[in-house]
Amino acid sequence: MPDTHVHRAHHFQDLGKQVHAERLGMWLFLGTEVLLFAGLFVGYSFYRTLYPHAFAEASHHLDTPFGTLETFDLITSSLAMALGIHFTRTGRRRLSVAAVALTILMGLAFLGMHSVEYRHEYLEGMLPGQYYHFAELPLAGASLFFTMYFLMTGLHSLHVIAGVGVLTYLCVRTYRGAYSPAYQTPLELGGLYWHLVDMIWIFLYPLLYLI
Amino acid sequence: MASATETHVSSPLRLLLVWVALCALTVLTFGLHHVALGGYALPAALVIAVVKSALVALVFMELWEHRGANRLVFAVSVLFVLLLMSLAIADVLTRFPLATPTGIPTFPAP
Amino acid sequence: MSQSAVVSRRAGKNYLNVETSVKSWLLTRDHKRIGLMFLVLNVGALFVGGVFALLLRFEHLSPGPTIMDAITYNRLFTLHGVVMVWLFMIPAIPSAFGNFLVPLMIGAEDVAFPRLNLASVYLYVAGALIALWGMFHGGADTGWTFYTPYSSMTPTKVVPILIGVFIIGFSTIVTGINFIVTIHTLRAKGLTWMRMPLFVWAIYGTSIIQVLATPVLGLVLLLIALEHSLGLGIFDAARGGDPVLFQHLFWFYSHPAVYIMVLPAMGVVSEVIACFARKNPFGYKAIAYSSLGIAFVGFFTWGHHMFVSGQSTFDAGAFAVLSMLVGVFTAIKVFNWVATLYKGSIQFRTPFAYICGFLYFIVFGGMTGVAVATVSLDVHWHDTYFVVAHFHFIMVGATLMAFLAALHYWFPKMFGKMYNEGWGLVSAVLIILGFNATFIPQFWLGNFGMPRRYYNYPERFQWLHVASTAGSTLLFFGFMIILIYLFIALRFGRRAEWNPWGSRGFEWRTATPPPTHNFDQAPVFTHGPHEYHEPHEVDLA
Numbered sequence: 015m016p017d018t019h020v021h022r023a024h025h026f027q028d029l030g031k032q033v034h035a036e037r038l039g040m041w042l043f044l045g046t047e048v049l050l051f052a053g054l055f056v057g058y059s060f061y062r063t064l065y066p067h068a069f070a071e072a073s074h075h076l077d078t079p080f081g082t083l084e085t086f087d088l089i090t091s092s093l094a095m096a097l098g099i100h101f102t103r104t105g106r107r108r109l110s111v112a113a114v115a116l117t118i119l120m121g122l123a124f125l126g127m128h129s130v131e132y133r134h135e136y137l138e139g140m141l142p143g144q145y146y147h148f149a150e151l152p153l154a155g156a157s158l159f160f161t162m163y164f165l166m167t168g169l170h171s172l173h174v175i176a177g178v179g180v181l182t183y184l185c186v187r188t189y190r191g192a193y194s195p196a197y198q199t200p201l202e203l204g205g206l207y208w209h210l211v212d213m214i215w216i217f218l219y220p221l222l223y224l225i
Numbered sequence: 226m227a228s229a230t231e232t233h234v235s236s237p238l239r240l241l242l243v244w245v246a247l248c249a250l251t252v253l254t255f256g257l258h259h260v261a262l263g264g265y266a267l268p269a270a271l272v273i274a275v276v277k278s279a280l281v282a283l284v285f286m287e288l289w290e291h292r293g294a295n296r297l298v299f300a301v302s303v304l305f306v307l308l309l310m311s312l313a314i315a316d317v318l319t320r321f322p323l324a325t326p327t328g329i330p331t332f333p334a335p
Numbered sequence: 336m337s338q339s340a341v342v343s344r345r346a347g348k349n350y351l352n353v354e355t356s357v358k359s360w361l362l363t364r365d366h367k368r369i370g371l372m373f374l375v376l377n378v379g380a381l382f383v384g385g386v387f388a389l390l391l392r393f394e395h396l397s398p399g400p401t402i403m404d405a406i407t408y409n410r411l412f413t414l415h416g417v418v419m420v421w422l423f424m425i426p427a428i429p430s431a432f433g434n435f436l437v438p439l440m441i442g443a444e445d446v447a448f449p450r451l452n453l454a455s456v457y458l459y460v461a462g463a464l465i466a467l468w469g470m471f472h473g474g475a476d477t478g479w480t481f482y483t484p485y486s487s488m489t490p491t492k493v494v495p496i497l498i499g500v501f502i503i504g505f506s507t508i509v510t511g512i513n514f515i516v517t518i519h520t521l522r523a524k525g526l527t528w529m530r531m532p533l534f535v536w537a538i539y540g541t542s543i544i545q546v547l548a549t550p551v552l553g554l555v556l557l558l559i560a561l562e563h564s565l566g567l568g569i570f571d572a573a574r575g576g577d578p579v580l581f582q583h584l585f586w587f588y589s590h591p592a593v594y595i596m597v598l599p600a601m602g603v604v605s606e607v608i609a610c611f612a613r614k615n616p617f618g619y620k621a622i623a624y625s626s627l628g629i630a631f632v633g634f635f636t637w638g639h640h641m642f643v644s645g646q647s648t649f650d651a652g653a654f655a656v657l658s659m660l661v662g663v664f665t666a667i668k669v670f671n672w673v674a675t676l677y678k679g680s681i682q683f684r685t686p687f688a689y690i691c692g693f694l695y696f697i698v699f700g701g702m703t704g705v706a707v708a709t710v711s712l713d714v715h716w717h718d719t720y721f722v723v724a725h726f727h728f729i730m731v732g733a734t735l736m737a738f739l740a741a742l743h744y745w746f747p748k749m750f751g752k753m754y755n756e757g758w759g760l761v762s763a764v765l766i767i768l769g770f771n772a773t774f775i776p777q778f779w780l781g782n783f784g785m786p787r788r789y790y791n792y793p794e795r796f797q798w799l800h801v802a803s804t805a806g807s808t809l810l811f812f813g814f815m816i817i818l819i820y821l822f823i824a825l826r827f828g829r830r831a832e833w834n835p836w837g838s839r840g841f842e843w844r845t846a847t848p849p850p851t852h853n854f855d856q857a858p859v860f861t862h863g864p865h866e867y868h869e870p871h872e873v874d875l876a
Contacts, residue, residue, distance in 0.1 A: 025445045031520050034519075035447045037291060037295060038515070038516050038520065039448060042298055042512045042516070042546055043512060044299070045298050045299065045546060049305065049548075052305075052551060052554075053309075055310065056313050056314075057580060060314065060577065063314055065327065085251050086248060089244065089247045093240060095285070096284075097237060143574065144566035158568075165561075165569075205285075206286055209282070209286045219254075220258075220270035220273070224254065224258040225266075294519055302547065309587050312654075315649060316646045316649075317577075320645075320646070321648075324645055326576065
């Protein structure tokens with residue numbers, strides 16, 4: 015049975031306080047991520063209010079089936095992550111590694127699908143800012159839509175990449191037995207980050223693809 | 226409050242049920258997109274997104290079991306996003322029409 | 336007060352001399368060493384920003400070119416703003432004094448995440464170096480506010496400065512997260528929220544603002560960098576964008592940012608007044624809650640920077656009313672501080688001299704703030720020297736005075752040495768007088784119509800500019816004197832007593848300077864934070 019004292023840092027009074035502190039720290043960080051995306055959501059709302067028609071038209075040119083698939087993909091990856099933590103808590107290390115690995119694979123699948131989307135948009139000329147040359151939709155609001163689309167999904171994808179990196183590290187650590195029913199907080203914190211990435215997409219999907 | 230080390234072991238069934246709910250809500254929001262809801266389309270989509278996020282936050286992220294401080298942090302972050310959004314949108318909605326980038330009124334005249 | 340936390344008074348190893356290798360400093364996890372490193376870096380930044388300010392003031396001695404051309408002038412006021420805001424004002428009290436004191440005040444061994452704390456130093460240094468590099472290689476001329484469309488079009492190099500500030504933003508966020516978690520989870524036994532020192536309440540409020548506001552800054556800097564380098568056109572009217580959106584996003588951070596600067600200063604004031612009036616703070620709960628009030632309500636007021644930018648009159652009115660509201664919390668504090676002084680037993684030492692300056696400056700700076708929050712008046716004063724004088728009253732007059740008060744009050748605790756009190760008082764007087772001489776003329780200048788950020792001006796404004804520059808020279812001399820006697824104190828000063836001020840703050844219960852681990856045994860708190868009960872309970876070495 016792993017010794018819980020091994021995990022406790024000396025300046026915390028007990029392991030319970032340390033775990034609470036780690037979780038609170040992570041939630042605060044997630045709060046900062048929410049505020050980071052906030053600016054983009056505000057910009058989106060601002061311009062959608064000004065150009066409702068152009069936004070709706072532009073949205074029709076996005077690949078909605080792909081977007082929907084990506085949504086299912088991320089939701090399922092969240093389930094896999096939650097299961098991964100559950101398995102570590104119940105001492106089933108191998109299942110936990112498998113679940114986290116599945117999460118990573120689904121994250122990569124998301125990125126793959128999104129790259130296909132980006133490529134299609136690039137070929138059509140539906141690009142941000144001054145690079146916009148989509149002849150079918152010359153409205154100013156459409157160019158802004160695609161700018162916001164690339165900024166929001168781009169920032170989100172960067173966070174998916176970071177999440178994949180973090181989860182890979184945690185997966186390896188889980189495989190090496192670093193976590194146990196007594197202490198698995200780092201894995202939990204990685205999961206929290208991944209779920210937030212999923213949550214952001216839950217909002218991006220209807221706002222971008224389903225106008 | 227229970228000690229943080231007494232981690233609540235969430236049953237896999239609960240997690241699966243939430244996943245089913247999330248998938249169902251995704252189907253719903255996709256389906257509603259094809260129904261002409263007019264002005265209600267955006268609020269409907271947002272409500273569904275909020276419900277989905279709440280499920281992820283409360284069950285997958287275990288906010289339901291965590292201590293109050295964590296819930297407060299998340300709630301306050303979301304509230305402040307709404308604060309920024311509401312006053313920025315209010316600006317655009319209440320400007321003198323020729324001061325908007327398009328020159329088109331964004332608020333129906335009384 | 337606590338019974339068992341007192342550390343042996345024998346001169347022995349303290350946090351400064353326990354290990355003296357460079358590596359032990361560069362890799363330290365001791366919050367006191369980290370606080371000290373921030374203090375040194377911040378004072379350096381203050382010096383650099385101050386030199387820029389002095390150059391600007393010398394340029395304004397006469398209309399037209401005096402010592403530089405117009406482009407250099409534009410670059411210098413941008414540099415002055417960027418260095419002062421992000422390299423000094425935002426980190427100064429929280430990262431230097433907050434880091435040093437908060438664990439001591441709550442009876443903890445360190446902050447919650449010591450390694451993150453060290454990372455915050457390196458993030459600050461990296462960001463500062465990148466920003467400074469950008470400044471000296473073609474630096475920006477947009478002003479520290481980077482308004483579009485000019486920041487998208489300017490031929491100067493904004494992107495390195497934007498990146499530098501973005502990185503410093505991470506330092507701020509990390510500091511904020513660390514303090515919030517520390518205060519929630521590392522308070523020693525018996526230290527309930529309502530027994531915490533008011534400085535800790537102030538740091539807590541500040542940390543909330545840091546965590547909520549800074550990410551929005553990060554995003555908006557990123558957007559400007561992309562706009563500038565890739566022509567994204569998010570704020571470009573030609574592409575259907577709106578420059579006012581930039582201002583909404585920018586000021587949503589930058590107004591709360593000024594509360595990041597001033598709130599810790601208010602915490603310092605509470606501590607110093609309690610000590611030198613030898614009295615409990617009057618209205619402890621009011622002061623504590625008003626710290627949270629400022630932290631939250633400060634977020635509701637950003638549009639008062641945009642009264643003439645083109646936002647709707649509805650929004651302008653809303654922001655004006657909300658800006659009046661936030662002034663109430665500062666007023667609550669000022670009345671409680673004054674009530675603390677009433678019938679107190681005042682010891683007029685250098686820290687207290689700065690607090691006197693603070694009280695005067697915050698009242699006048701705050702009242703002029705309410706004045707510019709009035710939309711109809713701001714139409715006349717916006718972008719004039721009136722606004723410049725207003726915010727310098729708060730930032731320099733109030734916040735910097737509190738920083739100097741903190742520096743002098745906790746100097747013996749941090750270094751174990753005492754400075755020369757006479758010179759301390761002399762420089763305090765010089766600084767307060769110099770400040771008045773610098774900035775009161777600027778209220779007049781602004782009211783007469785002198786715009787800010789203007790290189791040239793009509794002859795009839797010259798006498799006020801000369802007066803302001805004379806004042807700034809006096810201010811500069813005051814600072815130089817402080818640097819000199821503090822440096823002398825560090826090298827040759829007499830050893831400080833354990834508790835030279837006879838303060839009842841809990842941080843004075845450790846040795847002076849404290850050992851690395853702060854307390855020999857985990858303290859147990861049994862009393863409130865500033866209780867002056869039995870005189871004999873006050874430890875005086």
